[in-house]
Structures are given as structure tokens and as C-alpha cells.
Amino acid sequence: MVGNSGVGSGSSSHWDLMGSAMVMMQYVRLTPDVQSKQGAIWNRIPCYLRDWEMQVHFKVHGQGKKNLNGDGFAIWYTKERMQPGPVFGSKDMFAGLGVFVDTYPNEEKQQERIFPYIMAMVGNGTLGYDHERDGRPTELGGCTALVRNLNQDTFLVIRYVRRRLTVMIDIDGKSEWRDCLDIPGVRLPKGYYFGASSVTGDLSDNHDIISLKLYQLTVERSAEEEREDKEIKYTTMQQLVSLVITVGKLKSYRRMITKPFSDTDLVSFLVDQDIIEEKVVQEVTSSNPFESESIFSQTQSNILHSIRDLEQKCWVLRQFSNHSDLIAVTLQGPNLKREVKLNLSTYRLVNPSKMQPVILGISGTKLYLSCAKSADTPVLQLEEVDDSSQLQTIDSDSDMVRFLFYKQESGSTTQFESALCESWYISTDFDERKEVTLCHMENQVQERNTRFLLFR
Known part of the structure; x- marks a missing residue:
């Protein structure tokens, strides 16, 4: 200094x-x-x-x-x-x-x-x-x-x-x-x-x-x-989003994200109350004491969230004839209805050194975020899953791990690290209307937004 x-x-x-x-x-x-x-x-x-x-x-x-x-x-x-x-x-x-x-x-x-x-x-x-x-x-x-x-x-x-x-x-x-x-x-x-x-x-x-x-x-x-x-x-x-319209909604909500985080701590102030839908199921336990510790078992499902990066850009879904993707865009007023809502499902922790395993689905669709490799480089993609029951339990040795991300929380912000590709995080560009992608924490973190605000 x-x-x-x-x-x-x-x-x-x-x-x-x-x-x-x-x-x-x-x-x-x-x-x-x-x-x-x-x-x-x-x-x-x-x-x-x-x-x-x-x-x-x-x-x-x-x-x-x-x-x-x-x-x-x-x-x-x-x-x-x-x-x-x-x-x-x-x-x-x-x-x-x-x-x-x-x-x-x-x-x-x-x-x-x-x-x-x-x-x-x-x-x-x-x-x-x-x-x-x-x-x-x-x-x-x-x-x-x-x-x-x-x-x-x-x-x-x-x-x-x-x-x-x-x-x-x-x-x-x-x-x-x-x-x-x-x-x-x-x-x-x-x-x-x-x-x-x-x-x-x-x-x-x-x-x-x-x-x-x-x-x-x-x-x-x-x-x-x-x-x-x-x-x-x-x-x-x-170009950050104007939240003046939304501020009036804050008074109707009673809880806000705090730390240490838990599901009961999370709150929404940008989502209309009538679209909040949370379905909580009992933690999956087994009567078999020899059940494999390599199984990710779903503990909570379909917890609806809005997501913003630190520049308050929303995620917007684009659907083409042969694929779909997400872009990060500043939205305000009536355009907020274009914002993607995430169905977040949590899983029993298999690796104590990691954070909370989650799967991220796009509300109103059968699309889920996953990690794939293109020329040995991890990429973020949206995959359609017709039968969501396939995601209730995931063997850590199966290719279904590509749907899992580790949810890492710091203060009021959240990061999502791919369970399949270590140190690769969901990220957004600092510029408008750029694709939501994966970036490597060491090589690209200064060039991308990797921290997000979640609202329920």
C-alpha cells in the first residue's frame, strides 16, 4: 500500500x-x-x-x-x-x-x-x-x-x-x-x-x-x-434496472435474506405474491443403514426464486428452433414479466467440503440448467427433462451430475459452482443482452459477474 x-x-x-x-x-x-x-x-x-x-x-x-x-x-x-x-x-x-x-x-x-x-x-x-x-x-x-x-x-x-x-x-x-x-x-x-x-x-x-x-x-x-x-x-x-415500481411491494413482505442463510431466511421482494409457490417435502432418509453416501437425494423441490446479478440484470429465456439459452438484461416496468423464475430444488450434501447441492429449473418449462463440455471446455446449457422424477436421486458417478450446482452463499449474494466441473461458475457479462454462461473462477472471475441476488 x-x-x-x-x-x-x-x-x-x-x-x-x-x-x-x-x-x-x-x-x-x-x-x-x-x-x-x-x-x-x-x-x-x-x-x-x-x-x-x-x-x-x-x-x-x-x-x-x-x-x-x-x-x-x-x-x-x-x-x-x-x-x-x-x-x-x-x-x-x-x-x-x-x-x-x-x-x-x-x-x-x-x-x-x-x-x-x-x-x-x-x-x-x-x-x-x-x-x-x-x-x-x-x-x-x-x-x-x-x-x-x-x-x-x-x-x-x-x-x-x-x-x-x-x-x-x-x-x-x-x-x-x-x-x-x-x-x-x-x-x-x-x-x-x-x-x-x-x-x-x-x-x-x-x-x-x-x-x-x-x-x-x-x-x-x-x-x-x-x-x-x-x-x-x-x-x-x-443502465441498471429501475426498481422504483417494485419498491412499493417491499412493505408487504415480512422477511428478507439474512445470514447465516437457510431456506427460512430467503424472501422475495420482486415477485408478485400470487406467483410464489413453494413445495417442501420431507428429507429423504433410508431404512437401509448401508445406503451409498454417493447418492444426492432431493430434500426440497420447486422453491420459486427470482435472480439478479449485482448490476440488477434479470435472466431472460430465448427459445430457438434447435436450442434455448439465457441472457442477462436490465428490465423495468411491464418488461419485468419477461424475467425468468427459477425452480430451485435442494439435495442432501454428499461431500462435506462442498456447499448446498441444488438443481435449477426454469419455471413454466421442462428446462433445467446443466453443465456440458464442448471441446473439453465446460459450457452452460438448457436441457429438457420430460420426467422430473429422474432428478429426485442422482448418483454422483452418473452423468446426471451435470444438472447439479453447489450453492455458495456470502452475505446476501449467492454463487453457483458446477458439481461436474469444479471451479466453473454460472456467470453473466457486465454488458447488456449477453448470454448467461460458465466461467472459471481463477481465469475469468474479474471479467464476469459470478455473484447473484436471490429473491423468493
Whole structure:
């Protein structure tokens, strides 16, 4: 790591204050421990670094007892600056990155998440933050961080390297970074602005920023990665799906994907309620104690999901006279009806070193995703299966393994690795209307989206 850009210690002329933000001797107080305040600090100079790290030294403290304090603060890297709004004191429908230190749970009846909670969201200018559900529908990942009223210094670091977003925290006084979230395939344009904002409502806290320090990171890249970076244009981000119409549906759903993931944790906010169809069957067990451990046995079937990549592109089915395929497309409004729904079936784990085995079918058809080889290269294809009972049990030595994928979850994102071809993952292109294919994790992961958001 080289090159300290000194954002935290630079000239005050590089910074603008907004709202209730006040410059103190050793820190900037975004909001005092007073109700109904909001404040922000924004850097005037856009960041043109390709790989960077932002270290934040902060303090959250106040008189309120647990869950009687609020609301938290945000660190921003966004296209626009100095615009107040409802998302921790800054505007909603932002374009760029927001990392939120949320100190108050707004969603009633949620018990699995402990606050304060740190989460990240990437917005496209039309994607809204759901305040009533603590941002869960758009969360990329996060962690609990008990940061209030601590005697020791508290830090978080936001790192963006080779399209990988990482957030770590140091809040225990041990001078050790602890992982909070790590998400590959995130695309953040250059030329955005860093800032920090906070808001208090009926509950309050002091939200203090002691320093913001930006570092340029030097990372080696292959010639192919250099070429890809030159071809990236911000227009792709502007083409992300508008979810304004869909946001109204969020309030009618009661649960959202959380971690650790289980089937009961999954939730949908993009699928109309009347098309949700879940059929759960009992786990297959055998009275024969010598049943082979090489058999994948179906445990749950036909769990309907919508799927998006991290750029919010949907899957769309194309059917030709001699074959079918899937492409990834940004859809909005009435066109959302073209979106593919996946029938996801789960299987008993055979290999403890692997993740959850699943089969992915296209709802309303007899088509299933499978892995085949073309000239020794794995390819993704859609196969028609007339009798789905053939898929209830699969011998690990049979060619039917081509239908199985390992479902790997990290934060709110999911990857699908082929069971037949190790290290080959279902992926989408960063560009529009490109085919959904397989890519090798080591060789192609920087060129393709391999992480997806599932909604039930």
C-alpha cells in the first residue's frame, strides 16, 4: 500500500460542511446528541483512483440506552455530493457506494440481527433504500458491530481493489482488522466524491468523524485486466434496472435474506405474491443403514426464486428452433414479466467440503440448467427433462451430475459452482443482452459477474 492522500489531514478548503455538522478541535461532529438533526461533510475533489482504501476513525456515543439511540451514520462514495435526504442524512436514489453504520433497528419483529449493524449498498440512481426494513432488500453484505459508547478508538476500512469491495472493522482495541463483508464483482466508477453524513430522529447520538484517510493502492494487473478496465464505461451503471415500481411491494413482505442463510431466511421482494409457490417435502432418509453416501437425494423441490446479478440484470429465456439459452438484461416496468423464475430444488450434501447441492429449473418449462463440455471446455446449457422424477436421486458417478450446482452463499449474494466441473461458475457479462454462461473462477472471475441476488 503506497501513497497517503491525506483526506483526513488535508486542507479544510477541500471539505464542505452541511446541516448541523460542526468542526471541533479533534473531530467533526456530524450530529449532536439532539433529536431531529442531520449533518454531513463532503470532499470537494473527485477521486480518480482505480484501487483505493478509505480508513475511517469515528466515535458514536450518547446518553441513550440500548435501542434508545439513533440513527447512525454513512460513509459515501457517490456521483453527487452535498444533497441532504432521508438516508442517514443524505439523498436517496444515489449513484455509487454507501456504507451504513446503523445503530437503531427500524424493522419490527426482526430478531436475528443485532444492532449496531454495518452494511454496504451500491446504488444506480434509481434504487431506493428501504428505511423501514433497515436496508435489507439492497444489502450486499454486513456485520454486527457494537460501536456505541466505547472507551477505545473505533475504526472501519473500506477497500476497493480489482472490483472487489471489502469492509473491515477494528473496534475491540486490539489494533486488528476483523472482516465485515467481502464482495467481488462490484463496479464503482472513477470521479465520485467521498463524504460522511448522519441523522437523528426521535432518538439521537453524537456521531463524530475523527479522520477520513484515503490511500492509493498499487495492484498488479494482467494485460487482459488492463484492457478490460479501459473498456469499462459508466453507461453500464446507468443502465441498471429501475426498481422504483417494485419498491412499493417491499412493505408487504415480512422477511428478507439474512445470514447465516437457510431456506427460512430467503424472501422475495420482486415477485408478485400470487406467483410464489413453494413445495417442501420431507428429507429423504433410508431404512437401509448401508445406503451409498454417493447418492444426492432431493430434500426440497420447486422453491420459486427470482435472480439478479449485482448490476440488477434479470435472466431472460430465448427459445430457438434447435436450442434455448439465457441472457442477462436490465428490465423495468411491464418488461419485468419477461424475467425468468427459477425452480430451485435442494439435495442432501454428499461431500462435506462442498456447499448446498441444488438443481435449477426454469419455471413454466421442462428446462433445467446443466453443465456440458464442448471441446473439453465446460459450457452452460438448457436441457429438457420430460420426467422430473429422474432428478429426485442422482448418483454422483452418473452423468446426471451435470444438472447439479453447489450453492455458495456470502452475505446476501449467492454463487453457483458446477458439481461436474469444479471451479466453473454460472456467470453473466457486465454488458447488456449477453448470454448467461460458465466461467472459471481463477481465469475469468474479474471479467464476469459470478455473484447473484436471490429473491423468493
